[in-house]
Amino acid sequence: MMLWAIIPVKPLRDSKSRLSHILSTDERAELTATLLARTLKVLGEVKAVHRTLVVSRDPAALKIARAHKALTFGETEKQDLNTALTRATHVAAAQQANCVLILPSDLPFLTPADVEMMVTAAVPEMMRSNGNGYYYNERAVSICTDHNQEGTNALLLCPPTGFNFQYGPGSFKHHLEEAARLGMSRRIVHAPGIKFDLDTQKDWATYLAIQPEAAVSSALVSGVK
Numbered sequence: 689m690m691l692w693a694i695i696p697v698k699p700l701r702d703s704k705s706r707l708s709h710i711l712s713t714d715e716r717a718e719l720t721a722t723l724l725a726r727t728l729k730v731l732g733e734v735k736a737v738h739r740t741l742v743v744s745r746d747p748a749a750l751k752i753a754r755a756h757k758a759l760t761f762g763e764t765e766k767q768d769l770n771t772a773l774t775r776a777t778h779v780a781a782a783q784q785a786n787c788v789l790i791l792p793s794d795l796p797f798l799t800p801a802d803v804e805m806m807v808t809a810a811v812p813e814m815m816r817s818n819g820n821g822y823y824y825n826e827r828a829v830s831i832c833t834d835h836n837q838e839g840t841n842a843l844l845l846c847p848p849t850g851f852n853f854q855y856g857p858g859s860f861k862h863h864l865e866e867a868a869r870l871g872m873s874r875r876i877v878h879a880p881g882i883k884f885d886l887d888t889q890k891d892w893a894t895y896l897a898i899q900p901e902a903a904v905s906s907a908l909v910s911g912v913k
Contacts, residue, residue, distance in 0.1 A: 691807065692785040692848070693737045694776045695753075696769055697724060697744040697793050704794070706887055721752060723886075724793040728756035733800045736807045737789070743776045770853040777848040788848040792841060794886050796895055802881035806830050806844045809875040827872040832882040833860040842882045 697703075700717035707716060724742075731740050742753035745763035753760045761776050773790060780788050789806060791798075809830035829851075832842040840859040845851050851870065854862035867874045886895060 689736060689787060689807075689811070690738050690785050691736050691787040691789060691844075692780040692783075693731050693740040693789045693791055693803075694773065694780065695724070695727060695740065695742045695758075695791055695793050696772055696776070697742055697746065697749040699744070699746040700748050701746075704886065707889065707892060710889060710892060717748075719886075720793065721748065723796055724749060724752050725756065727791065727793050727795060727798055728753065728758055730798050730800055731758075731791075731803065732756065734803045734807075736804065738785070739780075739783070741776060741780060743772050769855045773853045773855070777845070777851075781847070781849050785848055787844060787846040790840075790843040790845075790853075791882075792885065795841065795882055795884070796886060796899070797881040797884050799881045802842075802879035805877050805879045806832065806842055806882070809877045810844050810846060827870060828875070829863070829867040829872045830875040830877050831860065831863055831867075832877040832879050834885055835883045841885060842877070842879070 697720070700720050701713050703720040704711065704716040711719065728740060728742075731737050740753075740756075740758040741761055742750060742758050743761045743763065744750055744753075745766065747762075750760040750762055761779055763772060777788050787810070789803070791803075807830075810828045828846045830844040831840060833839060834841050838858055838860055840855065840863050843863060852866055854866055856862075864874060884891070884894075886892060
C-alpha cells in the first residue's frame with residue numbers, strides 16, 4: 689500500500705475564525721501552528737503512511753511541514769478546498785500513491801490508532817492475496833465524520849483520483865453519495881480522536897478541560913467562562 693496523507697492548511701492568521709471572539713489573530717495562528725505540528729508528528733508514527741503532503745498558500749505552514757519532513761504543495765492563488773485537494777491528489781498519484789488520506793490539521797486528540805482505524809477499515813475491501821503479496825481489486829473509501837455527523841474529518845480514498853470532493857455543508861453525506869456514484873465500497877469509521885475538532889467555543893472549553901496546559905495564555909481560559 690502506497691498511502692499518502694494530505695493536510696490542507698489555511699493561512700495561519702485566517703484560521704479558526706469561529707473562535708475570533710475568544711482568541712486574537714495571533715493566538716489563533718499559534719494554536720493552528722501547534723496543532724499542525726502535532727498532527728504531523730502523529731502521522732510520522734503511523735507505518736502505513738508513506739509520505740505526508742501539506743497543501744497551503746501560507747509560507748509559515750509550509751515551513752512547519754518541512755521541519756517535520758513532510759512534502760509541501762504551495763498554492764499560488766486563493767482557491768477553494770475541493771480544488772486544492774484535487775490538485776494535491778494528482779501530485780500524490782504522480783508519485784505512485786495509490787491511496788490518500790485527507791486530514792485537517794486541527795484534530796487535537798488525534799492518535800496513531802485513529803489513523804490506523806481509517807486504514808484498517810479500507811484494507812479488507814480493496815486487497816486480496818494472490819500468494820505473492822497483495823493486489824487491489826476494487827475502489828474503496830473509509831470516512832469519519834465530526835461529532836455532529838455533518839462534516840468530513842477524515843477521508844481515505846483508494847485510488848486517489850477520480851473522486852469529486854464535496855467539502856462544505858453536509859460533506860459527510862455528499863462524500864458517501866459520491867462514493868456510491870463511483871461504485872466504491874464504503875466504510876464509516878468512528879475514531880474518537882478524529883471526530884473531535886476545534887470549531888466552537890464549546891469545543892474550546894472541552895479542549896482546555898482535558899488539556900489546560902494548551903491554553904495560549906491565561907486570558908484564554910477566562911475567555912471560555
